[in-house]
Amino acid sequence: MFVLRIIADAESQTVDLVLCKEVFMIGPTELIVLISCIYFPICFGKIASKLGRNGLLFGLLSIIPVVNLFILGILAFSDKNLQSKTSE
Numbered sequence: 880m881f882v883l884r885i886i887a888d889a890e891s892q893t894v895d896l897v898l899c900k901e902v903f904m905i906g907p908t909e910l911i912v913l914i915s916c917i918y919f920p921i922c923f924g925k926i927a928s929k930l931g932r933n934g935l936l937f938g939l940l941s942i943i944p945v946v947n948l949f950i951l952g953i954l955a956f957s958d959k960n961l962q963s964k965t966s967e
Contacts, residue, residue: 916942919942919947920938920939920941920942921938923937923938923940923941923947923950923951923954924937924938924941926954927950927954930954930957930959932954937950937954
């Protein structure tokens with residue numbers, strides 16, 4: 880992506896238009912956040928579906944910072960035989 884920058888020189892009272900190339904780089908912090916935003920919802924969704932819950936809903940809600948702690952508590956203390964009870 881190219882960006883047009885305006886560079887003003889106060890000493891010579893000139894204004895220059897410079898065409899610069901912007902480089903988009905992902906650092907290690909952004910990479911970790913990106914991987915976490917993909918990995919954790921998949922894990923929460925798989926765990927929820929194994930317990931008979933809506934995996935997509937729990938996966939999407941796990942992205943929200945405080946809500947994921949409540950979801951973890953719900954999944955940890957929920958009845959593990961929920962799926963077998965509904966099939967009977």
